[in-house]
Amino acid sequence: MTLLESLQQAVRSAASxxxxxxxxxxxxxxxxxxRLFEPILPALWAAMPELFILGDYAPDERRGPAIWLRYLLDxxxxxxxxxxxxxxxxxxxxxxxxxxxxxxxxxxxxxxxxRGKAWSHEYKDWTPAALLMALGIEVHTDAPAKxxxxxxxxxxxxxxxxxxxxxxxLTAAVLNDLLNPDPVEALLGWMNDPKAWKAAHTAAEWTAxxxxxxxxxxxxxxxxxxxxxxxxxxxxxxAWESVWRTFKRSPQHFAGVVDLLSRARPKRxxxxxxxxxxxxxxxxEETKLRQSLxxxxxxxxxxxxxxxxxxxxxxxxxxxxxxxxxxxxPLAQALRHLNVLATLAAQPLTGATPQAIAEQWxxxxxxxxxxxxxxxxxxxxxxxxxxxxxxxxxxxRDWLDQSAKHFAQHVTTSPHxxxxxxxPSSYSAPAAGICYMFADGLRYDVAQxxxxxxxxxxxHCDCRWQFGPVPGVTSAAKPAATPLSNFDFRGANNLExxxxxxxxxxxxxxxxxxKKAGFQILMGSxxxxxxxxxxxxxxxxxxxxxxxEGAGLARRIGGEVRNLAARIRTLLNAGWDEVRLTTDHGWxxxxxxxxxxxLPEHLxxxxxxxxxxxxxxxxTEFKTVGWFWDGSVNMxxxxxxxxxxxxxxxxxxxxxxxxxxxPLVTVRSSTVKTPALRLDSSTWRGFRCAVSLTGQEGLPMxxxxxxxxxxxxxxxxxxxxxxxxxxxxxxxxxVEDEHRGAAxxxxxxxxxxxxxxxxxxxxxxx
Numbered sequence: 001m002t003l004l005e006s007l008q009q010a011v012r013s014a015a016s017x018x019x020x021x022x023x024x025x026x027x028x029x030x031x032x033x034x035r036l037f038e039p040i041l042p043a044l045w046a047a048m049p050e051l052f053i054l055g056d057y058a059p060d061e062r063r064g065p066a067i068w069l070r071y072l073l074d075x076x077x078x079x080x081x082x083x084x085x086x087x088x089x090x091x092x093x094x095x096x097x098x099x100x101x102x103x104x105x106x107x108x109x110x111x112x113x114x115r116g117k118a119w120s121h122e123y124k125d126w127t128p129a130a131l132l133m134a135l136g137i138e139v140h141t142d143a144p145a146k147x148x149x150x151x152x153x154x155x156x157x158x159x160x161x162x163x164x165x166x167x168x169x170l171t172a173a174v175l176n177d178l179l180n181p182d183p184v185e186a187l188l189g190w191m192n193d194p195k196a197w198k199a200a201h202t203a204a205e206w207t208a209x210x211x212x213x214x215x216x217x218x219x220x221x222x223x224x225x226x227x228x229x230x231x232x233x234x235x236x237x238x239a240w241e242s243v244w245r246t247f248k249r250s251p252q253h254f255a256g257v258v259d260l261l262s263r264a265r266p267k268r269x270x271x272x273x274x275x276x277x278x279x280x281x282x283x284x285e286e287t288k289l290r291q292s293l294x295x296x297x298x299x300x301x302x303x304x305x306x307x308x309x310x311x312x313x314x315x316x317x318x319x320x321x322x323x324x325x326x327x328x329x330p331l332a333q334a335l336r337h338l339n340v341l342a343t344l345a346a347q348p349l350t351g352a353t354p355q356a357i358a359e360q361w362x363x364x365x366x367x368x369x370x371x372x373x374x375x376x377x378x379x380x381x382x383x384x385x386x387x388x389x390x391x392x393x394x395x396x397r398d399w400l401d402q403s404a405k406h407f408a409q410h411v412t413t414s415p416h417x418x419x420x421x422x423x424p425s426s427y428s429a430p431a432a433g434i435c436y437m438f439a440d441g442l443r444y445d446v447a448q449x450x451x452x453x454x455x456x457x458x459x460h461c462d463c464r465w466q467f468g469p470v471p472g473v474t475s476a477a478k479p480a481a482t483p484l485s486n487f488d489f490r491g492a493n494n495l496e497x498x499x500x501x502x503x504x505x506x507x508x509x510x511x512x513x514x515k516k517a518g519f520q521i522l523m524g525s526x527x528x529x530x531x532x533x534x535x536x537x538x539x540x541x542x543x544x545x546x547x548x549e550g551a552g553l554a555r556r557i558g559g560e561v562r563n564l565a566a567r568i569r570t571l572l573n574a575g576w577d578e579v580r581l582t583t584d585h586g587w588x589x590x591x592x593x594x595x596x597x598x599l600p601e602h603l604x605x606x607x608x609x610x611x612x613x614x615x616x617x618x619x620t621e622f623k624t625v626g627w628f629w630d631g632s633v634n635m636x637x638x639x640x641x642x643x644x645x646x647x648x649x650x651x652x653x654x655x656x657x658x659x660x661x662x663p664l665v666t667v668r669s670s671t672v673k674t675p676a677l678r679l680d681s682s683t684w685r686g687f688r689c690a691v692s693l694t695g696q697e698g699l700p701m702x703x704x705x706x707x708x709x710x711x712x713x714x715x716x717x718x719x720x721x722x723x724x725x726x727x728x729x730x731x732x733x734x735v736e737d738e739h740r741g742a743a744x745x746x747x748x749x750x751x752x753x754x755x756x757x758x759x760x761x762x763x764x765x766x
Contacts, residue, residue, distance in 0.1 A: 703751025
């Protein structure tokens with residue numbers, strides 16, 4: 001029961017009488033000389049149809065002068081059986097006594113003091129405080145509490161009685177909080193836009209808010225103003241600490257508070273000055289950090305690592321400041337990644353073979369390259385961008401250069417690197433449900449970011465690596481990345497390729513050949529038909545962005561990864577069993593440009609950024625390797641982190657793990673699907689078991705196998721030499737007699753060896 005319902009019940013109870021000793025009252029007179037209940041008249045009027053109010057004539061509002069009320073009563077013009085309640089605001093009981101010179105306009109009601117009944121409390125008017133006390137709810141009676149009760153009354157009557165009892169005693173503070181149920185939110189809301197907040201609240205709510213601020217936060221909003229509030233907020237003392245925590249959780253919602261703090265910083269730092277509270281301090285620290293990073297331009301890598309560690313100790317804490325949440329500390333954010341880069345760049349690649357170096361990089365060292373990209377992606381403003389580029393170059397250049405030289409040294413002593421790319425001897429014809437996606441320039445570390453993005457959606461990702469074709473330039477390498485059953489290509493001039501019949505290989509001609517081989521070609525947002533054969537699609541613009549924007553690629557990778565992930569999710573949702581990502585090359589990226597390596601023009605037939613095709617018989621100091629498509633062609637490669645062309649921050653085609661070690665990513669839905677192919681039954685004839693299957697009609701059989709095992713998920717427990725491939729609607733398994741009487745499982749396996757279905761059986765005794 002709410003307080004309003006309790007009030008109704010109390011007023012109506014005044015009509016009770018002893019039918020054996022008195023007549024029932026014709027009305028209830030409710031005098032309220034101080035107008036204490038007037039604030040809740042709208043709620044009372046709606047809840048009590050028998051309520052009539054003394055006042056100006058407004059019959060539709062059940063309001064009128066005394067003569068009108070008497071007219072309604074004696075003329076039986078009041079509907080209902082309950083006696084009417086006449087609420088008389090501003091009138092005391094004494095004024096209704098004829099002997100006390102009752103005012104002329106009230107005279108029609110005087111006689112009703114005899115025929116009616118007064119709702120009174122010990123012959124006095126009821127007050128809200130007296131009513132609450134009578135209902136068992138303690139209320140303080142000091143002046144602030146009385147004033148707060150009067151302000152809170154419209155809110156109070158809506159509350160449940162049990163809730164009110166739980167909050168008792170009702171002090172001024174408790175009652176003020178009822179009008180501002182979340183004082184912290186109210187305070188921040190007012191600070192955010194004082195004029196709008198005040199206009200949106202009633203006078204009673206504003207007064208209650210001021211009282212709450214005075215008692216809880218030690219300031220008066222009406223007199224002290226919002227700048228004083230901002231200074232107290234920045235100091236974070238006492239109750240203001242909880243206000244700061246609320247502000248810090250969602251500062252984006254309080255832009256006005258941010259502006260106040262920027263104007264309210266104390267003129268002088270004092271003993272208890274809290275640096276993290278003031279945006280100016282953060283801005284000053286960002287300026288200092290920017291200057292410190294720019295100063296790394298002329299130091300060694302070892303010195304740069306030491307300076308970055310010192311800067312992290314000074315500025316790292318600012319990532320916990322609210323200004324970082326608002327994007328106002330990008331350099332402090334970039335410093336996190338620069339510090340990781342400094343640590344990882346101190347650990348060179350040390351493998352003794354190309355394979356060992358690749359294993360080291362794909363295991364963990366790729367995170368060094370990822371830290372570089374993350375640092376660059378953390379900033380946008382020109383000044384910040386230049387500072388991070390300088391620092392990143394100082395930390396990364398030597399590691400990149402030494403790693404590339406170390407890898408190239410071992411590659412040139414192991415000439416088969418890259419020759420086994422997409423080897424036809426290990427190739428199996430793609431099946432329906434498999435979609436190949438070509439992502440130009442999908443470097444291994446970026447592939448890791450892509451997998452993390454996909455795994456957020458619950459997708460299952462597998463990644464392995466292989467060496468790419470040498471040199472890794474798109475025109476020569478892309479044909480090798482296509483899932484054709486054989487390489488019907490050959491090298492052409494200008495590091496390009498052509499088909500065996502002499503046709504030039506282009507993006508369109510590659511798609512035509514794939515289409516002839518049974519692949520669906522998915523362009524744009526086309527999702528294809530998963531059960532009608534494999535598919536080929538292309539997505540991602542890493543390489544084109546790198547060539548056009550250089551180090552700016554780092555700031556675009558996040559968006560490209562999300563776009564690529566969205567395309568993969570679309571394909572899997574359309575019913576493809578898996579998406580296999582393939583690429584043609586990686587790349588080298590160095591802020592501030594790769595150093596120039598001078599290769600005389602007269603020695604080369606064609607040159608790219610990191611490689612050049614030498615003329616027959618040409619001799620050069622640079623390392624050379626044979627071309628993937630024609631081993632008789634000598635390719636010169638730029639050493640370390642250098643380039644044959646000037647002004648390049650991004651290039652590929654040389655010998656480094658970043659360029660040559662390519663990811664092979666397979667993405668599957670984590671949702672378990674019921675296979676179309678199922679085991680039906682098994683029949684024994686001696687030690688030969690005939691296993692029948694259902695659902696194979698129209699389903700490619702490639703990769704499916706039936707085996708018999710003592711342990712369903714353990715391939716080493718096979719009792720029929722690993723089972724047999726599925727080629728039709730039945731499979732015959734032969735078991736050696738040494739397993740007679742054994743309990744076993746007939747299992748259906750897919751191409752990955754996963755168990756799709758199983759049935760239990762027993763090998764016959766004879």
